[in-house]
Amino acid sequence: MTELTAPKSPLTANEFADEIRQALKYTQGVTPEQAKTADVYVATATVVRRHLMDSWMKTQQDMINGDTKAVGYLSAEFLMGKQLRNALLNAGLTPQFEEAVRGLGFDPQAVVDAEYEPGLGNGGLGRLAACFIDSLASLGVPAFGYGIQYKYGIFRQEFDDEGRQIERPDYWLSNEDPWGHIDYERDQRVNFGGKVVEENGKRVWKPSWAVRAIPVDYMVPGYASGRVNTLRLWQARSYDEFDLLTFNKSEYLDAVKPQVKAEDISKVLYPEDSTEVGKELRLEQQYFFASASIHDAIRVFYPDTDKPDLTTFADKITFQLNDTHPVIGIPELMRIMIDEYGYDWDTAWEVTHKTFNYTCHTLLPEALEVWPASLIGKLLPRHLEIIERINKQFVSELEAKGASEDQIKRMLILTDDEHPVVRMAYLATYAGSNVNGVAELHSQLLKDVTLRDFSDVYPAKFKNVTNGVTPRRFIKLANPRLSELITEGLGTDKWLEDLDLLEGLAPLAQDDEFVKKFAAVKHENKVAFADFSKQRYGAELDANTMFDTMIKRLHEYKRQALKILEIIATYSDIKSGKVNVQDITPRTYIFGAKAAPGYYLAKMTIQLINNVAKVIDNDPDVNGKIKIFFPWNYNIEVAQMLIPATELDEQISQAGKEASGTSNMKFALNGALTVGTLDGANVEIRERVGADNFFLFGMTVDEVEKMYEQGYDPSKYYEADPRLKAAIDMVADGTFSNGDRNTYAPLVSDWLTKDWFMTLADFSAYHDIQADIDALYADQLEWNRKAILNVANSGYFSSDRSIKDYLDRIWHTRSLDK
Numbered sequence: 001m002t003e004l005t006a007p008k009s010p011l012t013a014n015e016f017a018d019e020i021r022q023a024l025k026y027t028q029g030v031t032p033e034q035a036k037t038a039d040v041y042v043a044t045a046t047v048v049r050r051h052l053m054d055s056w057m058k059t060q061q062d063m064i065n066g067d068t069k070a071v072g073y074l075s076a077e078f079l080m081g082k083q084l085r086n087a088l089l090n091a092g093l094t095p096q097f098e099e100a101v102r103g104l105g106f107d108p109q110a111v112v113d114a115e116y117e118p119g120l121g122n123g124g125l126g127r128l129a130a131c132f133i134d135s136l137a138s139l140g141v142p143a144f145g146y147g148i149q150y151k152y153g154i155f156r157q158e159f160d161d162e163g164r165q166i167e168r169p170d171y172w173l174s175n176e177d178p179w180g181h182i183d184y185e186r187d188q189r190v191n192f193g194g195k196v197v198e199e200n201g202k203r204v205w206k207p208s209w210a211v212r213a214i215p216v217d218y219m220v221p222g223y224a225s226g227r228v229n230t231l232r233l234w235q236a237r238s239y240d241e242f243d244l245l246t247f248n249k250s251e252y253l254d255a256v257k258p259q260v261k262a263e264d265i266s267k268v269l270y271p272e273d274s275t276e277v278g279k280e281l282r283l284e285q286q287y288f289f290a291s292a293s294i295h296d297a298i299r300v301f302y303p304d305t306d307k308p309d310l311t312t313f314a315d316k317i318t319f320q321l322n323d324t325h326p327v328i329g330i331p332e333l334m335r336i337m338i339d340e341y342g343y344d345w346d347t348a349w350e351v352t353h354k355t356f357n358y359t360c361h362t363l364l365p366e367a368l369e370v371w372p373a374s375l376i377g378k379l380l381p382r383h384l385e386i387i388e389r390i391n392k393q394f395v396s397e398l399e400a401k402g403a404s405e406d407q408i409k410r411m412l413i414l415t416d417d418e419h420p421v422v423r424m425a426y427l428a429t430y431a432g433s434n435v436n437g438v439a440e441l442h443s444q445l446l447k448d449v450t451l452r453d454f455s456d457v458y459p460a461k462f463k464n465v466t467n468g469v470t471p472r473r474f475i476k477l478a479n480p481r482l483s484e485l486i487t488e489g490l491g492t493d494k495w496l497e498d499l500d501l502l503e504g505l506a507p508l509a510q511d512d513e514f515v516k517k518f519a520a521v522k523h524e525n526k527v528a529f530a531d532f533s534k535q536r537y538g539a540e541l542d543a544n545t546m547f548d549t550m551i552k553r554l555h556e557y558k559r560q561a562l563k564i565l566e567i568i569a570t571y572s573d574i575k576s577g578k579v580n581v582q583d584i585t586p587r588t589y590i591f592g593a594k595a596a597p598g599y600y601l602a603k604m605t606i607q608l609i610n611n612v613a614k615v616i617d618n619d620p621d622v623n624g625k626i627k628i629f630f631p632w633n634y635n636i637e638v639a640q641m642l643i644p645a646t647e648l649d650e651q652i653s654q655a656g657k658e659a660s661g662t663s664n665m666k667f668a669l670n671g672a673l674t675v676g677t678l679d680g681a682n683v684e685i686r687e688r689v690g691a692d693n694f695f696l697f698g699m700t701v702d703e704v705e706k707m708y709e710q711g712y713d714p715s716k717y718y719e720a721d722p723r724l725k726a727a728i729d730m731v732a733d734g735t736f737s738n739g740d741r742n743t744y745a746p747l748v749s750d751w752l753t754k755d756w757f758m759t760l761a762d763f764s765a766y767h768d769i770q771a772d773i774d775a776l777y778a779d780q781l782e783w784n785r786k787a788i789l790n791v792a793n794s795g796y797f798s799s800d801r802s803i804k805d806y807l808d809r810i811w812h813t814r815s816l817d818k
């Protein structure tokens with residue numbers, strides 16, 4: 001390939017166009033006349049990447065040569081979204097891009113749309129990691145995101161004629177990926193299996209197979225910081241060439257088996273969100289990226305030596321464990337220091353302890369990963385030994401602290417029963433320096449409930465860092481109209497770097513002219529979303545109805561069931577004539593949700609929502625007053641269109657179950673009002689935007705707990721609330737299944753007999769608050785005043801603030817430039 005000269009900066013539109021032409025010629029091999037839109041996208045990405053190159057290299061040099069500790073964010077998921085617009089924004093090249101591409105005869109938006117969205121995450125946890133690396137770069141903090149470059153991301157969701165979810169493979173890498181740079185020279189060997197033997201008084205691991213980890217580097221440009229960090233995603237490749245002997249016997253499939261097995265490791269993202277599957281391949285994935293990343297950090301920070309002084313490792317980098325997925329990295333660093341570099345146990349422990357911190361993202365017991373010791377022993381026998389020793393040391397420490405036998409048993413990292421397991425959250429909590437929850441309430445519940453014994457013994461380890469979202473992607477890119485209005489209202493665009501400045505909008509909530517402009521922006525966003533929905537999904541949405549949205553993974557605790565039952569109850573009121581259809585506030589109920597492929601009730605809920613949508617659409621009695629729209633394959637692209645268009649945001653999980661939520665923050669920042677429970681970050685959002693500007697309903701954590709204790713009987717609520725009864729009866733009697741009473745029988749039976757997340761108990765409160773919502777909506781000026789106050793008071797939920805909290809409370813490091 002012909003090397004192009006280093007780009008000058010800042011770039012004019014003409015120069016940008018020239019460079020695109022060159023990239024078209026020298027990388028794509030086409031003239032602008034021959035080029036397809038996708039070619040122009042690839043060429044543009046190539047140009048943008050080259051423009052970031054100097055800053056990227058300088059950031060790395062400054063990081064290695066200076067004394068600013070870096071952050072290694074270890075995460076099995078990075079849900080990045082499309083890259084082009086974000087890179088252009090952060091590099092300050094958007095206007096030049098628009099002009100250049102138009103000059104070449106292409107539509108800039110079509111070029112942006114040509115990018116295929118990588119889906120390397122499930123939901124909030126993966127998107128949080130993406131927001132965090134954006135903020136780290138924007139704040140100038142040297143950082144690596146470390147993860148896996150899955151060949152197949154989260155499945156592509158379709159709906160069949162019966163409204164059921166179908167999962168299709170997401171082979172995103174079958175498209176060109178101009179952002180990822182494969183670096184074959186900086187690969188790492190990751191070993192598995194075999195046994196541990198004694199040699200000269202030392203334990204020596206003799207692995208039986210190995211995988212080659214090859215880094216694929218993505219640039220992470222900061223917004224207006226001049227800094228570019230690295231997202232390093234590992235790809236698994238085989239070391240073994242064809243086994244020629246086997247091949248000659250023409251047993252082809254046997255010959256390629258080792259390759260296939262090795263490459264399986266980075267093949268597919270596990271599609272479970274907030275629930276774990278104890279699969280061998282998953283543990284292989286976890287060890288694969290944890291091991292490669294730690295070795296990589298040693299390579300980066302101790303260049304040109306095979307005798308690094310690892311006693312300084314914790315001054316070079318701090319590893320944040322994004323949930324338990326990378327926790328196997330703890331025994332791995334111990335092993336590397338002891339076995340590969342000859343340190344003693346205590347030194348290795350001290351460094352490991354200082355290097356790692358752990359973020360817990362859940363309260364659901366089933367989401368706290370636990371691995372059978374037998375499986376760890378089979379895949380990673382040396383690590384099992386190290387974990388055993390950590391556990392011993394831990395028990396001695398607890399005994400010295402006077403912990404009771406019972407308490408020690410409850411806290412064991414490695415359990416002592418017939419089938420011992422390793423509790424990864426406990427390992428991380430004990431071994432790491434800090435453990436944090438992701439919202440105030442969540443962090444409190446971690447201390448009081450989930451990790452209570454640990455917080456009793458190690459209270460100082462427990463911290464809170466409330467989540468945040470990047471305002472660059474989720475306001476500026478997603479909502480250009482609102483961004484312009486904010487800048488107009490504040491007289492500056494500095495809010496993109498300091499989101500607290502949004503407070504300056506609060507007085508404007510009393511300025512009717514501004515409120516009208518704000519309302520106009522929301523309306524235009526609704527029209528734009530309706531157009532998008534028409535084009536992409538063939539849906540007919542009425543932008544003059546309230547856009548009422550619930551987007552999140554489909555999970556019982558999130559309670560999509562509550563929403564659909566309320567909609568059905570309204571439908572039932574129309575059918576029975578209890579309400580006059582003319583009196584109904586027209587609403588478009590929008591859902592976005594994927595269900596884990598093996599999650600039976602979640603998938604059935606999707607089917608129900610789709611079929612309620614159909615019945616309502618086809619019923620003339622409804623007269624178009626209510627409508628359900630469920631776009632399939634909800635992803636970041638759809639989120640960026642939908643959130644700015646939403647007026648009412650549904651955050652209706654059972655109190656004490658949603659660790660934080662992050663769409664709640666995106667909605668508030670984009671001027672939606674929330675209807676929600678006191679759960680996760682809802683609590684803090686409500687505190688900040690004001691109780692008057694938030695629709696609160698439902699049981700509190702304490703009330704939920706009490707009800708569990710008393711014994712919860714959902715059928716009582718069914719009998720007591722005629723609207724609820726009517727809604728459930730409609731599901732049971734086949735109204736949404738062509739008269740078939742069996743279709744939803746499992747769902748109905750679960751509601752009436754189990755209802756673990758108390759959907760039925762919260763139904764009446766949820767129903768009652770709808771009248772308040774409708775009443776306020778009838779007064780558009782008031783509604784929009786409150787929406788503005790949501791925007792003005794949500795600056796706290798910038799991921800820049802979250803990262804600053806991590807810097808102060810946990811990482812104790814700083815920007816390269818301050």
Ligand code: OX2
Nearest residue numbers: 124125274361362659660661662
């Ligand atoms: C999610 C949590 O469910 C959600 O509440 C939170 O906002 C998000 O993480 C980011 O912190 N898997 N996904 C999550 O937790 C786990 C485990």
